[in-house]
Amino acid sequence: MEKFIVEKAIQDIYPDDFAWCYGCGRLNKDGHHLRTGWEEEKTVTIFTPDSKYMGIPGFLYGGILASLMDCHGTGSASLALHRKNGHEIGDGAEPPRFVTASLNVEFLKPTPQHVPLKAVGTVEEIHPKKWKVDAEIYAEDTLCAKGTVVLVVMPSTFLKNDG
Numbered sequence: 001m002e003k004f005i006v007e008k009a010i011q012d013i014y015p016d017d018f019a020w021c022y023g024c025g026r027l028n029k030d031g032h033h034l035r036t037g038w039e040e041e042k043t044v045t046i047f048t049p050d051s052k053y054m055g056i057p058g059f060l061y062g063g064i065l066a067s068l069m070d071c072h073g074t075g076s077a078s079l080a081l082h083r084k085n086g087h088e089i090g091d092g093a094e095p096p097r098f099v100t101a102s103l104n105v106e107f108l109k110p111t112p113q114h115v116p117l118k119a120v121g122t123v124e125e126i127h128p129k130k131w132k133v134d135a136e137i138y139a140e141d142t143l144c145a146k147g148t149v150v151l152v153v154m155p156s157t158f159l160k161n162d163g
């Protein structure tokens with residue numbers, strides 16, 4: 001796999017109040033800090049899980065692949081609606097925020113530890129408030145998992161009520 005770094009990620013511009021997700025929140029010091037950006041018309045997230053995310057020695061725990069798929073989905077949908085709204089990362093506009101409505105993962109091959117994983121997404125609009133991301137996760141050049149994530153624009157039920 002070519003060396004790839006996500007230079008501009010949608011998670012970098014989420015407002016602080018929404019930057020705490022365990023998977024992709026930049027402000028969650030214990031989290032994975034997943035970052036998702038464009039690679040031409042596809043979305044990409046790169047992640048090398050820590051050694052502790054072991055299933056069988058030498059191979060990854062499947063739940064961590066699901067986590068990658070999950071946040072790759074929310075980030076991809078946010079990128080796509082942001083672009084549809086006429087914005088790109090860095091133009092100062094606040095991006096839309098999505099939550100996961102469903103997550104389907106197929107584990108195709110044993111996934112080795114200690115190599116960078118690359119999630120590649122194809123984003124499709126179902127409705128302006130509902131998007132689908134078909135994702136593939138590669139370890140080096142091997143397709144190890146694929147899945148589909150459905151995302152919905154974050155409803156007001158997620159707004160924190162301090163009262």
Ligand SMILES: CCCCCCCC(=O)SCCNC(=O)CCNC(=O)[C@H](O)C(C)(C)COP(=O)(O)OP(=O)(O)OC[C@H]1O[C@@H](n2cnc3c(N)ncnc32)[C@H](O)[C@@H]1OP(=O)(O)O
Pocket residue numbers: 014018019021070071074097098099100101126127129130152154155157
């Ligand atoms: C925010 C920063 C990044 C954070 C990343 C976090 C990643 C996560 O882990 S999120 C946490 C896990 N996910 C959750 O907790 C979600 C919990 N579930 C829920 O809140 C709800 O079930 C939710 C929001 C997913 C779906 O709600 P539901 O009311 O069933 O929505 P749904 O019927 O699918 O429609 C969605 C919207 O599209 C609209 N819509 C209209 N036409 C259509 C259509 N043809 N098809 C689909 N939707 C349509 C619906 O009317 C609705 O809009 P509105 O709310 O204005 O009526």
